[in-house]
Amino acid sequence: MNPAVSILVLAVAAFVLPLVASRLKLPAVVLEILFGILAGPALLGLLHESETMESMAELGFLLLMFLSGFEIDFRKLERGGAGQIVIGMSILLLTLIFAYKAGTMLGHGPFITLVLATTSVGLVVPTLRNTQRSSTPLGQAILIAALLTDFLTLIGATLFAMVRESGFGWHLLGFPALFAAIVLVLLALKHLAWWFPHKFERLFDPEDPEEMGIRTCLFLMFVFVGLSWALNVEAILGAFMAGTAFAWVFRHRGQLEQKLKGFGYGFLIPIFFIHVGVRFEVAALARPGVLSGALLLILAATLVKMGASSVLLLVGFSPRQTLSAGVLLSARLSLVIAVAEMGVRLNLLSRELEAQVVMLAIVTSVLAPTIFRALAPPVASAEPIPQSAAAR
Template identity: 30%
Template sequence: MTEHEALFLFLMAIGAFFMPFISKRLLLPAAVGEIIYGIVIVSVLPHGENQLEMVEYFSALGFLILMYLAGLEIDFDRFRDLSRKEFLLYVSVFIPVAVVAWYLSFYLNLHWSFAIIFFTSGIGLLFPVLRDTELIKTDFGQKLLIITMIGEILTLAGLTIFTIISKYGYTINSARQILYLAVFFIVIYLFMKILKVALWWKPNLQSVFLEVGNTTETGMRANFVILFAFVAFAAVLEIAFVVGAFVGGMMFALVFAGRDGVLDKLGGVGYGFFIPIFFISVGMRVTFDDFLQKDVILLALLIITSLFLSKAAGTILLLFSSIPKQKLLLVATGLSFPLTMLVVVSSIFYDLELIDKMQTSAVLLASMISAIIFPWIFKAFAAVIMPDEDVR
C-alpha cells in the first residue's frame, strides 16, 4: 500500500462514517451523498489512472457484497403466496417496459445499452420508502415489492445476455457463452436441490450457514465462502462476476428461510464500510465540471423521463390485476428510482466501454436526481390516493 492509497482509504472511511448523517440532514439517500463525497475527494485530490489499486480492490469487494445482498434480500416466500396467473401477469408487466425502453433508445439515437438503463428496476431505495410511509404493511406495498423484485432479476438477466452479445457479437462465441450461462444455472439449481435434501435429513447443518453472534461467526464465514465460490465459478465459465455474486445470494435466499440474522450481520459489514467505498469510488470517476456540461444535463433529463415513461407503459397490463387503477401511478413512480441498480449498470457499461465518461456522468446524475424527486412524488401521491392507509 502506498502513502497515496492510505490517504484515500482514510478519506473514504471518514466519508463512510459521516455521509449517512449529512445525507439525512440534506434529505438525500445515503448512496447519493456518498457519490457526491467521491466527487469532492477527486476534485480536491485528483489522482492518475491505476494509482489506487487498494481502493479499487475495496470498491470491487463492496460491489460484490452489494450484489450478493441484492440476491439475499429477495423474499421468495412472497412469490410462493402468489397464484400462477398473478405471477405471470407481474412478469409480463416488463414486456411493454422493454419494448418502450428499446424504442426510446433507438428514437433518441443512443447506444442499445441505454435500453437496459431505461429498463432497469431495483428494490434498493424502494424498500425504505415503503417502510417510511408504512405502506410496507399493506397489500399494495407487498405487491409493489414483488413487481420490483421481478424487475431487478430481469434487469440482471438482460444485462448479462446483452453484455455477452456486445463482447462477442452474433457469433458462435456468444452462443457458447450463453450456453455456459445455462450450464451455470443448471449446476447451481442441482446443487441447491441436493443441499435442500441434505438439510432435510440433517437440519442441524443449517446452523453452520445461519449461526451468527458466536465466537467463530460460522454463518458469516459460510456466506463469504458461498459468495466467492459463485464468483469463482462464474469466472471459470467467463461469466460476469456480478452475476455470480447476485445468483449466490439469490440461491442462499431460496434454500434458507431463516436468514434474517445473516442478512443483518452481513448487511452491517457491507453497508457499514465496503458498499459505501463502492459508491464513493463511483463518484471519483467524475467531477462537478462533468455534471455542469450542457450535454450531460440534457441526457440526464432524458434518462429520467425515459425511466418513468417505460415503467408507466408497463402498468397498462396491471389494469387486469387486483391492484386498484388509481394506484397504478404509484407503481410507475415506485419503479422509476432504481438508484443502486442504475449505478451498478452504468459501472459495468463504463468498464466494458459501452458508454463513455460523458454518458456515465449523465446516468449518475439521473440516478441521483431520480432518487431525490421520485420518492418525494411517490409519498405525495400516496398521501392523496391512499388516505385510508394512514400514509406518513
C-alpha cells in the same frame, strides 16, 4: 497521493456520510456518490483512482450484488401466486418495449434499453415498509414487479455482455453451465439442511463467535464469482446468484441478513459508491448537450415506468395507485450504476452517458420515494382490493 491518506479519507467518509444522510432524509448512497465527486481529482483532489481503491470498490460491488440477491423474499413471491407473477412480467415486458423506444428516440444504442429498464429493490422495499404498505395489494404488486425486473434485467445485461465480448458461439454455454451449477448447489444445500438441521442452525445463531453464517455466505459468493470467471460470465451475476441461492434455500434468515448488511454497507459497499463519484467526469457536464441529455434521460426513465405500470389499471387498481406505482418503480440506484459501468467497460456507453446515468440515479433515488409518499393511498383508510386480486 499516499494510499494511507486515501484509506483514512474513505474510512471517515464511510462513517460520517450515513449519519448526515439520515439527518437529511436522503439515501446514504446519494451522499457517497456526491462525496466521491467532491473529493475526487476534478475538485478537491483528496481521492484519486488507485489499485487499492479499485480492489476495495470491486469487492464492495460484488457484496452489493450478493446482498441484492440475498434480499429477494421468495415467500412473498410464492404468496403472490401466479396472478401477481403475470402482472409483474407484464410490467417488465412493457418496460422493455418502452425503454427500447425511448432509447431509440434519444439516439442511444440498444444497451440503453437495459439501463432504462432497471429499478431499485433496495429503495422499493424500505419505502413500502416505511409507509406500511408492504402487505397491501398495491405494495405486493410493486414489490414483485421490482424483484422480477432487477433479476431478469441483470441476466439480460450479462447475456448482452457475453455476446458483445465474444459473439455467438460455444462460449455462451457458460451461461447455462453456471445455472446448472447453481441448481446443483441449491439441491445440495436443501438436502443437507433437511438431513442436518442442527448443524445449519448455527448459520443463524446470533451468538456464534465464529460467525459461520457470514463465512458461509462469503464462501458461496466467492465460489460463484470464481466459477463465473472460469465460464466467462460476468462476475456480478455469479455474486447475485449466490445470494439468490442462499435466499431460496433459507427463507427465515433471522439476524444473518442484518449482520451481512452491516458487514457490507459498513465499509466496502460505500467505497464502491464513493469510487463511482471519484470516476465521475465533472468536465463532461460542461460539454454541449450533456446536461440537457441527462434531463431527457431522467424524463424518459420516469415515463417508461409510468407507461409500463398502466397494466395495473387493467387489473382494477385506481389511476392514483397506478401513478404512484410508476413513480416508485422509476427509482434507480445500485443496479442502474452497475449496468452502466458494465456498458462503459464494453464500450457500449460513453463516459458522458455514464455521467448522465449517475445523475439519473441521484435524482430518482431522492425524488421517487418522496413523491410516492405523497401519491400513494393513505394507509389509515383501507386500500381497495382490485377485483382481479379478490377473485384470486
